[in-house]
Amino acid sequence: MAEKKLVEAITSMEEDFAQWYTDVVKKAELIDYTSVKGCMAIKPEGYAIWELIQGQMDAMFKATGVKNMYLPMFIPESLLQMEKDHVEGFAPEVAWVTHGGLNPLTERMCVRPTSETLFCDYYKGVVHSYRDLPQVCNQWCSVVRWEKETRPFLRSREFLWQEGHTAHATAEEAEERTIQMLNVYADFLENVLAIPVVKGQKTEKEKFAGAEATYTVETLMHDGKALQSATSHNFGDGFAKAFGIQYTDKDNTLKYVHQTSWGSTTRMIGAIIMVHGDNSGLKLPPRVAPTQVVIIPIQQKKDGVLDKAYEIEKALKEAGVRVRTDDTDKSPGFKFAEQEMRGVPLRIEIGPRDIEAGKCVIGRRDNGEKIEAAITDVASNVKELLDTVQKDMLEAARVHRDEHTYVAKDMAEFEKCFNEKSGFVKAMWCEDRACEDKIKENLAVTSRCMPFEQETLSDKCVCCGRPAKKMVYWGKAY
Amino acid sequence: MAEKKLVEAITSMEEDFAQWYTDVVKKAELIDYTSVKGCMAIKPEGYAIWELIQGQMDAMFKATGVKNMYLPMFIPESLLQMEKDHVEGFAPEVAWVTHGGLNPLTERMCVRPTSETLFCDYYKGVVHSYRDLPQVCNQWCSVVRWEKETRPFLRSREFLWQEGHTAHATAEEAEERTIQMLNVYADFLENVLAIPVVKGQKTEKEKFAGAEATYTVETLMHDGKALQSATSHNFGDGFAKAFGIQYTDKDNTLKYVHQTSWGSTTRMIGAIIMVHGDNSGLKLPPRVAPTQVVIIPIQQKKDGVLDKAYEIEKALKEAGVRVRTDDTDKSPGFKFAEQEMRGVPLRIEIGPRDIEAGKCVIGRRDNGEKIEAAITDVASNVKELLDTVQKDMLEAARVHRDEHTYVAKDMAEFEKCFNEKSGFVKAMWCEDRACEDKIKENLAVTSRCMPFEQETLSDKCVCCGRPAKKMVYWGKAY
Numbered sequence: 001m002a003e004k005k006l007v008e009a010i011t012s013m014e015e016d017f018a019q020w021y022t023d024v025v026k027k028a029e030l031i032d033y034t035s036v037k038g039c040m041a042i043k044p045e046g047y048a049i050w051e052l053i054q055g056q057m058d059a060m061f062k063a064t065g066v067k068n069m070y071l072p073m074f075i076p077e078s079l080l081q082m083e084k085d086h087v088e089g090f091a092p093e094v095a096w097v098t099h100g101g102l103n104p105l106t107e108r109m110c111v112r113p114t115s116e117t118l119f120c121d122y123y124k125g126v127v128h129s130y131r132d133l134p135q136v137c138n139q140w141c142s143v144v145r146w147e148k149e150t151r152p153f154l155r156s157r158e159f160l161w162q163e164g165h166t167a168h169a170t171a172e173e174a175e176e177r178t179i180q181m182l183n184v185y186a187d188f189l190e191n192v193l194a195i196p197v198v199k200g201q202k203t204e205k206e207k208f209a210g211a212e213a214t215y216t217v218e219t220l221m222h223d224g225k226a227l228q229s230a231t232s233h234n235f236g237d238g239f240a241k242a243f244g245i246q247y248t249d250k251d252n253t254l255k256y257v258h259q260t261s262w263g264s265t266t267r268m269i270g271a272i273i274m275v276h277g278d279n280s281g282l283k284l285p286p287r288v289a290p291t292q293v294v295i296i297p298i299q300q301k302k303d304g305v306l307d308k309a310y311e312i313e314k315a316l317k318e319a320g321v322r323v324r325t326d327d328t329d330k331s332p333g334f335k336f337a338e339q340e341m342r343g344v345p346l347r348i349e350i351g352p353r354d355i356e357a358g359k360c361v362i363g364r365r366d367n368g369e370k371i372e373a374a375i376t377d378v379a380s381n382v383k384e385l386l387d388t389v390q391k392d393m394l395e396a397a398r399v400h401r402d403e404h405t406y407v408a409k410d411m412a413e414f415e416k417c418f419n420e421k422s423g424f425v426k427a428m429w430c431e432d433r434a435c436e437d438k439i440k441e442n443l444a445v446t447s448r449c450m451p452f453e454q455e456t457l458s459d460k461c462v463c464c465g466r467p468a469k470k471m472v473y474w475g476k477a478y
Numbered sequence: 479m480a481e482k483k484l485v486e487a488i489t490s491m492e493e494d495f496a497q498w499y500t501d502v503v504k505k506a507e508l509i510d511y512t513s514v515k516g517c518m519a520i521k522p523e524g525y526a527i528w529e530l531i532q533g534q535m536d537a538m539f540k541a542t543g544v545k546n547m548y549l550p551m552f553i554p555e556s557l558l559q560m561e562k563d564h565v566e567g568f569a570p571e572v573a574w575v576t577h578g579g580l581n582p583l584t585e586r587m588c589v590r591p592t593s594e595t596l597f598c599d600y601y602k603g604v605v606h607s608y609r610d611l612p613q614v615c616n617q618w619c620s621v622v623r624w625e626k627e628t629r630p631f632l633r634s635r636e637f638l639w640q641e642g643h644t645a646h647a648t649a650e651e652a653e654e655r656t657i658q659m660l661n662v663y664a665d666f667l668e669n670v671l672a673i674p675v676v677k678g679q680k681t682e683k684e685k686f687a688g689a690e691a692t693y694t695v696e697t698l699m700h701d702g703k704a705l706q707s708a709t710s711h712n713f714g715d716g717f718a719k720a721f722g723i724q725y726t727d728k729d730n731t732l733k734y735v736h737q738t739s740w741g742s743t744t745r746m747i748g749a750i751i752m753v754h755g756d757n758s759g760l761k762l763p764p765r766v767a768p769t770q771v772v773i774i775p776i777q778q779k780k781d782g783v784l785d786k787a788y789e790i791e792k793a794l795k796e797a798g799v800r801v802r803t804d805d806t807d808k809s810p811g812f813k814f815a816e817q818e819m820r821g822v823p824l825r826i827e828i829g830p831r832d833i834e835a836g837k838c839v840i841g842r843r844d845n846g847e848k849i850e851a852a853i854t855d856v857a858s859n860v861k862e863l864l865d866t867v868q869k870d871m872l873e874a875a876r877v878h879r880d881e882h883t884y885v886a887k888d889m890a891e892f893e894k895c896f897n898e899k900s901g902f903v904k905a906m907w908c909e910d911r912a913c914e915d916k917i918k919e920n921l922a923v924t925s926r927c928m929p930f931e932q933e934t935l936s937d938k939c940v941c942c943g944r945p946a947k948k949m950v951y952w953g954k955a956y
């Protein structure tokens with residue numbers, strides 16, 4: 001049976017999660033490998049998800065006053081070197097352009113791995129007075145980091161992202177914007193991607209190269225591994241001092257600006273796959289599903305079946321639903337399996353007997369439930385169900401996350417958590433880098449964040465036993 | 479006076495068109511120069527125009543079945559070399575990446591100057607059967623061409639564009655798609671950008687590297703120079719043969735696909751400036767104006783003036799108009815000049831006396847006309863006026879284009895046209911490359927296109943006097 005073959009084509013997640021992931025990415029036609037080592041082709045089905053992410057996130061950005069713009073993809077070496085920590089963090093992993101046309105360049109340039117230095121150079125030119133502040137800009141583009149090991153969506157040499165860069169008059173305003181954008185990401189991940197997050201601050205060890213503070217939204221994948229899903233950085237006036245970005249304040253004195261940056265990438269698509277997917281394939285939250293409903297006619301050659309399917313399609317389109325009818329000559333069973341693989345949230349089955357009874361069957365991808373609906377009411381039913389699916393998917397992910405969040409009070413418990421289980425582990429920490437290093441070395445886990453919602457699990461550091469200062473989420477990370 | 483200073487800040491177009499252009503681009507805050515030689519920063523005001531272009535063009539693409547996707551920005555040298563004409567056309571002007579991180583690459587890669595080779599490589603992998611055809615994909619991205627001389631929007635080393643790439647079962651289908659997309663561009667330029675076009679085919683000399691046929695939409699700038707505004711190429715099966723892209727047809731035989739590509743770039747923003755602008759600055763067609771209406775309160779400190787301005791703003795927003803109120807403490811005169819510079823299509827003046835009379839004054843940027851409107855009817859008046867302005871701007875550009883399109887029947891007339899006038903010159907051609915070369919050498923003009931609407935101006939080639947085969951549009955081009 002064709003449908004069986006299609007389903008057999010993916011490895012089960014229990015058997016080999018990494019292979020399951022790769023299979024889903026390929027079989028749902030999200031990505032293709034290319035002749036360019038470490039770079040991926042984002043196929044139309046995958047890119048359509050990214051467009052829905054972009055559209056909705058961009059609207060949320062703009063509601064907070066963000067303006068889009070575009071800066072060059074190249075950074076001259078001297079510009080990259082302006083901020084010491086930043087160049088140390090990025091120089092080892094950039095791609096270098098050395099020739100333009102037939103001639104060697106007088107100064108080599110890297111392809112942007114991130115654009116702090118370019119935005120600093122730009123702001124230096126446009127910011128003169130307090131009237132020019134704040135500057136709250138964003139760009140949607142691709143960046144390049146020369147990774148050795150790559151995985152579709154999660155890590156590739158080139159990836160798509162957005163990077164916001166702001167400049168403010170005061171440190172307080174910069175901190176406020178940093179947190180504001182972290183909250184936008186949290187809201188977006190939870191309410192658009194149906195992925196619950198842990199919001200918190202990165203440790204000194206894990207923060208962004210050149211930042212004073214890095215905030216993160218951490219999410220938990222189905223295999224218990226953590227994924228850093230978006231970050232927001234407060235740079236203080238470090239970059240401003242390195243680049244000389246000053247403004248004349250109301251009191252007529254020259255002051256340095258305070259800056260932030262914040263980014264999120266196509267790896268969010270990886271998160272959608274690994275948080276929601278199952279052994280039948282992808283499961284897309286309705287708000288980012290390019291097709292929200294697929295109509296599958298049963299006995300479609302019979303008189304009136306296809307007409308009724310198109311009639312339903314028309315009604316749904318008019319109600320603003322992204323819908324299509326699968327009127328190909330494949331069997332209904334194959335179509336079911338194919339739409340499950342692609343993660344379409346709702347499926348409508350309509351055959352001669354349904355038409356006679358004036359009803360159709362709506363099947364949910366998220367939990368397999370089947371609902372009967374009168375054909376005349378199908379649009380309102382579908383709209384309501386899409387909202388329900390969206391909420392239920394978030395709730396299911398939250399339950400999974402909570403069930404896979406453990407507590408460790410000493411190293412024995414800590415070790416047991418990662419040996420016998422997989423998930424987030426909450427544990428106390430003394431704030432000494434040495435303990436963080438030791439934990440990473442011994443357990444191969446990293447601090448994910450110091451969550452904003454702190455708890456006191458014990459008064460001792462899980463590693464050294466000295467007084468604890470912070471509760472930290474730890475995990476194995478993608 | 480501040481407003482006088484603002485207007486004086488731009489050179490008049492009659493005095494120095496190139497300087498006028500640069501001044502407008504800078505003063506309207508569309509673009510900034512950067513530390514990256516030959517690359518521009520597209521500032522928020524400029525990028526907002528690009529977003530409106532993207533949104534509307536993308537919707538037109540999708541209505542014809544186009545799907546967006548994303549391919550890598552790098553092309554390994556061996557891939558670029560697969561098609562002989564193509565590599566000859568582009569290799570001299572690409573940027574080369576030679577190092578990834580700290581190590582030299584085993585094979586250098588260029589940053590894409592265009593992505594035919596990448597799409598061929600991709601289609602080779604996904605096209606197997608006639609069922610996989612057609613493939614109709616597009617990507618929005620930036621490309622790099624190592625130009626020696628650059629000008630904002632018109633020519634820069636990196637620019638933003640869209641590039642569509644398709645693969646078809648037959649030559650007829652490929653030709654149909656090539657023309658279909660040219661028509662989309664023509665429709666877009668005329669109805670969204672209010673720029674009339676001449677549609678036609680490029681000569682062999684001017685066609686795209688690797689194409690069988692290149693079609694173009696040519697537009698005329700205010701200074702009489704031509705701008706190639708978008709192109710659509712039919713590749714036949716040349717690339718398919720070079721890359722081995724074959725499919726099994728219904729009759730079970732292996733066949734090569736037929737391909738097309740079509741592109742348009744941020745230079746369209748340059749066209750908007752140079753077709754519509756005047757000595758007060760930019761003039762934006764309403765459909766691509768980030769702000770369509772600016773409300774300028776008169777005596778805004780007087781009781782009720784700002785409230786009324788906000789009330790009008792609210793009514794316009796609810797009607798779907800992109801509107802903002804300039805409630806800064808600048809003088810009304812300065813605000814007028816500033817909004818003229820930025821090209822805002824409509825301005826609403828509202829002061830105490832207007833409020834008393836229950837009316838306001840709507841000023842048109844395109845022709846300076848002032849219209850009185852009842853405050854209660856302002857939304858419907860504005861909506862109608864925006865449509866009128868859009869149409870009138872196209873009409874004005876069409877009149878200018880037609881008034882600057884000349885006919886030459888022999889070399890003396892031809893020379894006179896370019897020495898004494900500036901614009902398109904229609905002239906007959908024998909189809910011999912030698913004549914085209916000679917005309918370029920002697921008059922520094924190029925063939926813009928062989929228009930679809932052919933006329934017989936005489937039966938002799940304008941250059942050699944031998945029998946003419948085609949009427950050609952000639953011009954000095956950007």
